[in-house]
Amino acid sequence: METAETTKGLITEHLTAFVERMGSQNKAATALKISNGTVSQIMNRNWDLISEEMWRGIAAHLRLNKKEWASVETRDYKMLTQLLTDAQDNSNVFAITGEAGTGKSHTIRLYTESHKRVYAIQCADFWNRKIFLQELLSSMGRDHSGLNVNDMMNEVVRTLKSQDRPLIILDEADKLVDPVMYFFITLYNRLEDHCGIILIATDHLAKRIMAGLRKNRKGYKEIYSRIARRFIEMTGPSTSDIMAICMANGIQDQQQIRKVMEDSDSDLRRVNRKIHSLLAQAN
Numbered sequence: 001m002e003t004a005e006t007t008k009g010l011i012t013e014h015l016t017a018f019v020e021r022m023g024s025q026n027k028a029a030t031a032l033k034i035s036n037g038t039v040s041q042i043m044n045r046n047w048d049l050i051s052e053e054m055w056r057g058i059a060a061h062l063r064l065n066k067k068e069w070a071s072v073e074t075r076d077y078k079m080l081t082q083l084l085t086d087a088q089d090n091s092n093v094f095a096i097t098g099e100a101g102t103g104k105s106h107t108i109r110l111y112t113e114s115h116k117r118v119y120a121i122q123c124a125d126f127w128n129r130k131i132f133l134q135e136l137l138s139s140m141g142r143d144h145s146g147l148n149v150n151d152m153m154n155e156v157v158r159t160l161k162s163q164d165r166p167l168i169i170l171d172e173a174d175k176l177v178d179p180v181m182y183f184f185i186t187l188y189n190r191l192e193d194h195c196g197i198i199l200i201a202t203d204h205l206a207k208r209i210m211a212g213l214r215k216n217r218k219g220y221k222e223i224y225s226r227i228a229r230r231f232i233e234m235t236g237p238s239t240s241d242i243m244a245i246c247m248a249n250g251i252q253d254q255q256q257i258r259k260v261m262e263d264s265d266s267d268l269r270r271v272n273r274k275i276h277s278l279l280a281q282a283n
Helices: 004-022 025-032 036-043 052-061 075-090 104-114 129-139 149-161 178-191 204-214 220-226 239-248 254-264 268-282
Strands: 093-097 118-122 167-171 196-201
Touching: 004 025, 004 036, 004 052, 025 036, 025 129, 075 093, 075 104, 075 167, 075 196, 093 204, 104 118, 104 167, 118 129, 129 149, 129 178, 149 178, 178 196, 178 220, 196 204, 204 220, 239 254, 239 268, 254 268
Parallel strands: 093 196, 118 167, 167 196
Antiparallel strands: none
């Protein structure tokens, strides 16, 4: 069983890596929405005054999972990683769609954790323009206090233009309301050939944009043009992907692997849950 000290040590290691990726303690603190002093105390292992609630909050933000889980490079993982790399290295713009459970968010997290100047935000349908820009600035480690919408957009553009090959990833982009979705056009126009942008969501994104085109809704022709009039589709896990995930995570028996496949419905979340269920039964 993990001790509290071991858990805190693990969080500290991940926090240190996060600080390095963000470029400074101050930027990391802003992104985590905690004080710079707290970051310093944790990294210096002055843990006595750090509350359990703070530890849990940092662990949640860094997405540390207590479950042991071995990641596998599925065909969708490889394709999406290649597209993310292309977008960042060449300032390209892509719209990528995939059903729930294809591993989109997991792949984005792994890519973000291993690359600098990558700013991924998980969009929500209640966001207005101000919240969207606040979340984007926070992911970049920039303070948005006292800034209006125009100031925040200028700060986003100024920060990104000062960097070498940055990448913005808008996960669950289909949840953005139209006034916020139009910001994609603004970001593209002001950062063209300097910053990569990824829109990623379920196929609802493609359906929504195509419907907007048919109805001649404001901005949709511009959005469609800027994604090169193309949606790149993820295919979901193959049988060999599921088999590899099973074997990497302790399921070796062929009969049990078949059970995972039969229960999967091409959804990696279902694969995860079934594997954990089988392992729990074995214990």
